[in-house]
Amino acid sequence: VSKGWAGGSTRQWRRVRALVLVRDGFACQLKLDVCTSQATCVHHTAGRSVTGDDPTYLVASCAPCNLKLGDPTKGASPQARKITRW
Numbered sequence: 001v002s003k004g005w006a007g008g009s010t011r012q013w014r015r016v017r018a019l020v021l022v023r024d025g026f027a028c029q030l031k032l033d034v035c036t037s038q039a040t041c042v043h044h045t046a047g048r049s050v051t052g053d054d055p056t057y058l059v060a061s062c063a064p065c066n067l068k069l070g071d072p073t074k075g076a077s078p079q080a081r082k083i084t085r086w
């Protein structure tokens with residue numbers, strides 16, 4: 001949890017997170033060696049401070065992967081799938 005998350009749990013964010021989890025079928029997209037494959041979080045692939053909560057830059061993630069990957073601005077992240085339809 002970084003300072004980028006300050007005041008982050010808004011109704012809008014919960015809605016975006018739910019949409020991303022459904023889009024990715026509640027399957028973790030990060031698939032690190034700690035992966036549980038059961039996505040419960042959403043990972044910002046380019047950093048929340050960069051992209052905000054644009055779903056184009058969000059991927060479903062399990063908690064261990066999300067924790068391990070940490071700050072996306074400091075490492076490689078997978079590309080979110082392009083969304084053509086919600």
Ligand SMILES: [Zn+2]
Binds near residue numbers: 031036062065066
């Ligand atoms: Zn995972």
